[in-house]
Amino acid sequence: MIKRIGILTSGGDAPGMNACIRSVVRAAYKKNIYVTGIEYGFKGLLNSNFINLSPESVGNMLHKGGTILKTNRCEEFKQKKYRKIAYNNLIKENIDGLIVLGGDGSFKGASILSKEFKIPVIGIPSTIDNDIYGSDYSIGFNTAVQTIMDSVDKIRDTASSHETIFFIEVMGRNSGHLAIHAGNVTGAELIMIPEIKIKNLDFLVNKIRKINIKKKSIIIIYAEGCNLGPIDKITEYVQKRMKNSNVRFSILGHIQRGGSPCEKDRINSSLLGYYSVNEIIKKGKSKMIGIINGKVTFLDLEKSIKTKKEINKNLFKITEIINNY
Numbered sequence: 001m002i003k004r005i006g007i008l009t010s011g012g013d014a015p016g017m018n019a020c021i022r023s024v025v026r027a028a029y030k031k032n033i034y035v036t037g038i039e040y041g042f043k044g045l046l047n048s049n050f051i052n053l054s055p056e057s058v059g060n061m062l063h064k065g066g067t068i069l070k071t072n073r074c075e076e077f078k079q080k081k082y083r084k085i086a087y088n089n090l091i092k093e094n095i096d097g098l099i100v101l102g103g104d105g106s107f108k109g110a111s112i113l114s115k116e117f118k119i120p121v122i123g124i125p126s127t128i129d130n131d132i133y134g135s136d137y138s139i140g141f142n143t144a145v146q147t148i149m150d151s152v153d154k155i156r157d158t159a160s161s162h163e164t165i166f167f168i169e170v171m172g173r174n175s176g177h178l179a180i181h182a183g184n185v186t187g188a189e190l191i192m193i194p195e196i197k198i199k200n201l202d203f204l205v206n207k208i209r210k211i212n213i214k215k216k217s218i219i220i221i222y223a224e225g226c227n228l229g230p231i232d233k234i235t236e237y238v239q240k241r242m243k244n245s246n247v248r249f250s251i252l253g254h255i256q257r258g259g260s261p262c263e264k265d266r267i268n269s270s271l272l273g274y275y276s277v278n279e280i281i282k283k284g285k286s287k288m289i290g291i292i293n294g295k296v297t298f299l300d301l302e303k304s305i306k307t308k309k310e311i312n313k314n315l316f317k318i319t320e321i322i323n324n325y
């Protein structure tokens with residue numbers, strides 16, 4: 001029987017992580033299960049950075065961005081000798097199951113630990129990148145899209161006044177999920193993503209020129225993992241080739257990871273947290289939990305890691321059509 005579960009947040013933080021921790025703790029409390037919070041992700045597991053989480057201690061944080069448990073990326077965890085230390089610390093703390101909030105890197109670490117030491121793990125997709133296979137949404141994604149939308153709307157005002165061609169860099173590491181959604185909701189005339197390569201800079205210039213015939217101010221959402229290189233160099237090149245235009249860039253950066261979680265992220269966090277507790281007590285194979293077509297689903301953790309989540313090509317195509325004419 002599971003008496004105590006551990007919970008940690010790992011990788012880049014995502015708005016809604018706190019809401020999810022709260023949900024796990026309170027769902028567990030109802031089932032008489034104790035929850036240990038592990039601070040600083042897998043690194044904290046190596047250093048026994050344990051804290052007790054009670055239903056009261058997770059109050060007043062549903063609406064707060066970031067993660068009260070802190071987070072980081074832990075290189076040591078890739079080595080078995082460190083995972084053994086982590087496992088011993090879990091045993092010392094009487095933790096019989098682990099809930100991990102993070103992205104694919106965090107899921108990899110959790111999955112290996114689970115296989116090596118037969119400890120049940122549930123991975124809750126929590127990354128603004130939304131690149132985890134097995135869930136339509138990961139915690140934090142919707143808030144990040146909202147943040148980008150608010151920022152780009154403001155840039156749009158000045159871009160339109162000055163008739164500027166604006167490159168706006170968004171996060172997403174090597175995936176374009178965030179950029180596609182952002183491009184749709186901001187009416188971006190062009191979306192550049194790693195999954196759809198643009199031949200070269202001249203090809204890009206031609207594309208922009210075509211749009212420029214009808215529109216003087218242009219918003220280009222540029223996913224950070226794109227193949228054409230750093231945004232400042234691209235901007236410089238386009239400016240050189242389009243001398244009569246005003247070409248600028250803006251990197252939104254870590255603002256995209258902060259802020260109070262939006263309604264959808266709060267709801268997803270509550271559901272994913274609650275059902276993770278329900279699942280972990282079965283002590284079955286390690287899984288990732290997700291939301292597909294509005295329903296909570298489970299998938300083998302290893303399968304999720306090994307499968308690439310495809311971008312929404314249809315949304316990309318439709319966006320290109322309706323944001324231009």
Ligand code: F6P
Pocket residue numbers: 011012103127128129171172173224257
């Ligand atoms: O995975 C989340 C993410 O925000 C990516 O979109 C981005 O590439 C990366 O983390 C940035 O990480 P860091 O804050 O460690 O530079």
